[in-house]
Amino acid sequence: MKLVFAGTPAVALPSLTALASSDHEIVSVITRADAPLGRKRTLTPSPVAYAALAHGYPVLKTNRLDAEATETIRARQPDLGVIVAYGGIVREPLLSVPRLGWINLHFSLLPRWRGASPVQRAIIAGDELIGAAVFQLVPELDAGAVFGSFSQPLGAHSTSGILLDDLSHSGADLLLRVVSELAAGTALAVAQTGEATLAPKLLRDDARIDFNRPAASVHNHIRGVTPEPGAFTTVNGAVLKLLEVAPSVDQPNLPAGTIVQREKIVLVGTQSEPLVLLRVQPAGKTAMTANDWWRGVAAESVTTS
Template structure:
């Protein structure tokens, strides 16, 4: 089939590679170069970089302008495949492909419609996360789906889970495209009673707090990202927590939430019910380091931690 592929971040790259192997990619649409890291330099999207490596034509646009719609119309796609493109798609685009416009969405719909399904699944303590191959419709992530697959989240953080779901999404997408091409795809409407929404995660809601349980704080660390990091103040200094896990306290009756315990090179934060052991941290203005190495700089009794 003749495909227009629309995507931007790393999550979309495995799907692009899979589609390019199995079908004709007539055009790749991605968002323009942007400042994506701390270097303050314009960088191409992951999809643009991979598309050029695959010698595929690329259209860069931040939104579906009349010119962009005309360029997509000109290549006469059978199907438009969308994977984390990053823009609301107008109804005019949905009318272009001869067969359909489908999306690789990183959740088991109808759970977690919206912008941050992977982080929301982690924050909610979901045991499993998934992907859905769904029709793009006017309403946000409300289209019927023809294929789904899922996996166990386990201890995967946001970056790791995104990578795992990206591969799973590519595999599921190819099976779905084969079924669509053969006319065997079975479309399932979403159960509106089961819908949950994955709004964008803000920086403020990712701040660790001694008023939360150890599990809640651990989930914040697991769901952390560069745009919304898990942060805390320890000994009056800001720290990003990159890896941590829950440890049961020996005596919760005498434990006071908000204390910092440094013992044999281990750093523990007391929470409302248990301890959170820090494994990897990034003190403000410094590099990532093991908490054990960082703990050498913590001095004195009565150390405390608090919300930033």
């Protein structure tokens, strides 16, 4: 089939690679416009843009799938549109341009966690299972019938970054299977059932950590917002990023938000048992071990705010 592929971040690359290696023809790649990155805010193409250009595919960089984008895609006469984390909404008339419509690889067990941050929200909520689904795109958010899915244990230690990378590879295999079934006319879509939950995009303030909760809940929150938007708290009026934490073992409780060092272990108190701070990043400095940071604190204890 002739495919148009829409994606932007690195998690879309395994799917693009899988389709590029198949018998199907990618006639166009859509990705978001170059974005300013780094301290110098240099305009930088998306990971998908780099990969598509390396393959020699026509690339459409746009943040809006408007009339002009629709006509550009229509001219390619695609049989199927494929979306993996593009970061924009496909509406009519573009939704009906491909002969078979559009399918979307979404990193959740639909209808749970419809929206932009499904893996992050699943970790924060303490879900036991995570997975991915390929579904038919419809006007309603992530509500179309599902062609295929898989699930796996979420685990107690992985961050959202690690899980997204893992799911992006397993999801690429699922996506390729569904595309091939659609080409063969054997694909079967099943309507979503059960209660839908939403996973809106995480903003910076969603990553501020509240230690007045049980340790497991705090740990899930930190893992869920790592690496983006990045867990943080405030110590002595300055932002402290929390890059890596772990559960403690046999440590006495501390007041919630209080940080101390005991036997070369830096601990932060929660509503229950404390957590171990492993890696942090003070404002204006590079990432470092919590022990290195603590040496610069030069205090018996500090309290987050």
